[in-house]
């Protein structure tokens with residue numbers, strides 16, 4: 001092994017002791033020789049190569065096989081079928097009673113502690129796939145804990161259970177791993193311009209669908225997070241770490257972070273006592289290897305969905321580490337070259353320091369958790385809001401998705417015992433649910449339901465509000481009296497649609513259900529002629545029973561199908577009802593008591609979307625990924641993702657919709673003209689945020705942006721204040737209210753004109769001159785929750801949130817925001833889906849004198 005290592009060091013040609021165990025563990029020598037070091041197992045020194053995910057899995061399984069200190073639990077797999085595992089590392093004696101330890105540990109939070117229960121902590125790595133030093137450090141940490149005979153290590157193993165999740169984001173990590181390895185030179189190239197250091201779009205940060213998994217702890221959209229959350233709630237560690245990388249010219253960061261960016265509902269003991277105390281251990285550890293670092297200046301702990309904050313809402317302490325990235329094997333910086341091995345050593349050193357600090361400060365951690373529950377229970381008692389009732393009678397799918405997300409966080413949800421009207425809203429038993437505030441996870445209840453928690457800071461690293469209730473746009477009422485609740489839900493909710501009756505005349509589907517568009521796509525894929533109603537009507541769904549169907553309801557005539565006989569159609573609609581969990585009604589008559597009849601010209605045939613989406617360099621991978629994820633995972637509909645470099649050569653004729661998410665588009669004039677001609681010929685262009693600005697600036701539409709306020713008086717400001725003052729003007733992410741025209745095809749399926757939307761950008765579109773173009777408009781005083789700098793209020797008030805303008809035979813649908821934000825804005829997804837499915841049916845009424 002040694003000769004190979006020496007060879008690698010020689011080839012590396014830099015002055016760092018690349019990949020040698022002595023480099024990582026200088027002070028320790030007594031290792032169990034029967035445990036292979038990562039180097040022995042992998043055949044290369046740690047830091048000389050990026051370790052593939054499958055090799056990481058194999059190594060952990062090898063440790064499990066060879067050592068009675070280690071047991072590996074597979075907790076699931078990623079979209080791309082990569083294994084997610086957690087290694088439990090503790091003494092053999094503890095392993096023999098591990099389930100008792102887990103149970104006693106959970107119970108300990110509520111009693112005056114018996115300190116004999118081993119301390120549970122979790123070390124977590126590599127949630128951002130292209131921040132790879134952390135997983136390599138996980139290998140070293142696992143080896144160290146498995147092989148070390150050091151008395152301190154033995155004490156740790158006797159008195160702790162250390163959970164190691166080596167790769168939070170396996171798909172993203174491998175994307176970057178392959179990139180770094182395939183471009184590695186021999187000798188390595190440190191020049192930052194080398195391809196090794198510059199991944200192509202979308203890079204390895206995100207998961208398969210280009211989502212940031214370090215936001216998903218709270219949203220629970222993806223399997224990686226769901227699996228991890230389930231494991232978390234079994235164990236509820238006292239301490240959790242989250243290891244990241246930052247810019248190559250930086251140093252190292254550990255907590256405590258920026259005091260003013262702490263979440264105000266989490267008890268202060270964590271911030272004013274635990275973080276500073278742990279910081280002393282981290283600083284000592286980093287001092288011992290001569291590494292520079294900083295604390296206090298940056299990174300927030302407001303949002304509950306970071307790996308370094310989630311546990312804070314369950315009485316634990318989450319720690320963030322940020323290491324300057326070598327992004328590759330070695331890279332020149334503004335000072336000395338930074339090697340991959342150096343970044344790994346810092347992460348490894350921080351890992352051991354966390355273990356050391358946790359055990360040394362065990363009494364502090366126990367006190368923190370006990371006090372956490374006492375304090376939060378007292379706060380819950382004092383809260384005038386005793387509970388929340390929520391649920392949309394017209395959309396069980398969306399309501400159930402919300403309930404299941406609450407349950408993922410172990411929030412207790414109860415049945416509504418009987419129908420009730422509260423704050424002018426009606427809630428139906430079976431379709432509405434109750435969440436009392438007085439429950440164990442009170443802070444999560446607040447985080448999910450409160451639209452605004454007041455913050456001391458105006459500078460947000462990310463969103464300033466994340467009210468799940470608003471994102472799901474569910475009717476919601478606060479209960480300020482005794483909460484009437486039914487039974488506690490024990491399982492996730494799944495909708496069982498009523499059996500479909502056979503019809504010889506027509507089937508009808510309300511559009512209000514979240515799954516309706518999935519149903520449309522499935523019907524169209526089966527060549528079923530499917531129509532949507534531009535007017536509401538009531539239909540006789542059974543002899544003597546009339547039901548009102550609102551705008552957008554789908555009508556499937558039985559006898560007007562091409563080559564589908566009534567029996568086959570019945571089989572298809574039954575299948576659609578089952579697979580989409582959607583209610584399908586039948587009628588045997590076309591004459592309707594109210595509204596239009598079923599043969600009306602207001603009921604129009606829907607064309608199957610054939611969608612092209614631009615992706616690639618300069619385009620928001622998050623927004624594109626959200627579209628892709630929505631269409632793949634929820635609608636089961638393919639979307640062609642075309643790289644922007646191939647776009648100029650592409651024939652647009654086969655596509656009826658083109659999606660352009662936010663981006664910095666620099667298409668040449670010929671290509672812009674091609675898009676223009678395609679729209680004029682009948683195409684539907686859907687744009688988000690800066691893509692909407694692009695469409696306006698390119699003259700694809702006559703619509704206008706809000707005028708920029710130029711009347712400025714300049715007063716001088718101290719240089720030092722620039723970051724705070726200018727940062728506060730950013731729109732980090734807040735929730736606003738818009739008024740939606742629910743008679744417009746983009747508003748089909750909505751039952752309430754007032755809709756909460758999420759905004760994290762500065763695209764302000766002027767209300768259209770034609771009164772029919774502004775489909776959704778910001779209200780005069782639109783802020784619902786989160787932070788808004790006063791300079792932005794003027795621009796946003798009464799501006800257009802969604803604007804549809806006819807251009808020739810086609811149209812452009814301009815969104816000033818992103819309706820699919822992070823996959824959890826269930827409440828506004830329908831706006832986008834309507835644009836895709838009904839856009840081609842929209843012709844904006846022309847005014848007298850207008851061309």
Ligand SMILES: [Zn+2]
Pocket residue numbers: 128131243244245
């Ligand atoms: Zn990161």
